[in-house]
Amino acid sequence: MTTTQPRPAIAVTGLRKSFGDHVVLDGLDLTVAGGTVFSLLGANGAGKTTAVKILSTLLRPDAGDVRVAGHDVVREPDAVRAAIGVTGQFSAVDKLLTGAENLRLMADLHHLGRAAGRRRAAELLELFELTEAAGKPAGAYSGGMLRRLDLAMTLVGSPQVIFLDEPTTGLDPRSRRDMWQMVRELVAGGVTIFLTTQYLDEADELADRIAVLDRGRVVAEGTAEQLKRRIPGGHIRLRFADPQSLDAALGVLGEAVRENDAFALRVPSDGSLHSLKTLIGRLDERAVPVDELSVHTPDLDDVFLALTGERTDEKVTA
Known part of the structure; x- marks a missing residue:
């Protein structure tokens, strides 16, 4: 009896990208299982940001096969965009609008319709504990509330895959842990998270698998514990x-x-x-x-330093 393996949420084979004579991605291979957190760590210039831009259809690859949620990023970019959400390092929230208005605006962009959009906005406000602040301008929100609202806006379209870029930058310790718990709950609900972060303890805490990118190639991949044991x-x-x-x-x-x-x-x-x-x-x-x-055991800072030869306090952010 044969069993069918579940389709990976992200599958990348032989991905290449250059800018002029500068090779940024040099045959990148990645496989991300659905309903997991995958963290990509890389030094400045390693190719991490370029990889994320290609996966989210913001940049076209030079070569390779890249599929997100089963769709080819080159031939089916609209299908990929319909299946993903992107939360960047800098909030996409309109601070002049209220929290509820920001969510309803995203619902309009997803063509949910007025009644469905209001229902979805109300659901997300409750999920992210923003109901009491729903009628306040987002400019009055704390940093943690803004990040929660930003992530809620990403979820309006019920994405299968979410790209989280530096999700807790600038947050206090309590807000960071609140965000971590939200990520865990999303994954428990079947969402796949592709995480980039400057905080190696965040990758250690959240990621099911971690890949270290150096000079456009994956130099190590595994669980946090597997990577630590290599050092x-x-x-x-x-x-x-x-x-x-x-x-x-x-x-x-x-x-x-x-x-x-x-x-x-x-x-x-x-x-x-x-x-x-x-x-x-x-x-x-x-x-x-x-x-x-x-x-x-060595921590991820030791792993990163050993594998890339870079100082982690300066070089892990790109």
Whole structure:
């Protein structure tokens, strides 16, 4: 019995794009499963922005096969646009209009009709907890409210795929977490999110899969944990109640490094479950008591630096 694989939300094969003699995308391949969050990280000049513009039909590729929601971006651009939503780094909200008026305007642009447009606007105002502020000019909204309204406007047409560009730039920590929760709820409802962000912790928190783009090519792809395990520096930290237990552990774990200011050891590890089980088994065989155990792996900043050779505080935004 054969099973049919679900159609990917985004499928890119051999994507190429140049500007004059400058090659921006050099044979890019991407596959994004439906109902997931996919994050594309890239340094300035890596080709990230160009890739998103092509996927959202704002730019024509030079070569390659690019399909979004099953539609070819070159031959079927209108079908692609009907299936996607785009929320840019800078809000598309008209601050002179009220929140409700902004949503009704988007409903008109989607040809929903007056009654259907008002219903959809009311639904989204409630979903994004903007009902009380619906009649206020958007210029009076806080940064978090503006981002929520911007995302609500993107959802008026019920898109299958949403491109989120820097969705939490400038937001306070509470507003960032509110936005993260909204993204999770959208994905739980079957929407696919293509995320670009300057905050690597945001990609770590939200993305089901992450691709790192460097010089127009994907240099690494996987889950956040898979990417972290590619980078050396991970370790398991063991803390003991007394020096005798520490010395006993040192006798068992020859590769361990002692910390100077505590009864603690660091054991090199890739952070995998197998390595953790092996370590615990060795200590258990010798009945070595461990007071505390913690696993430490490199973060996405370390991954990005190692894979691109760029400083993450300056270079991850384009």
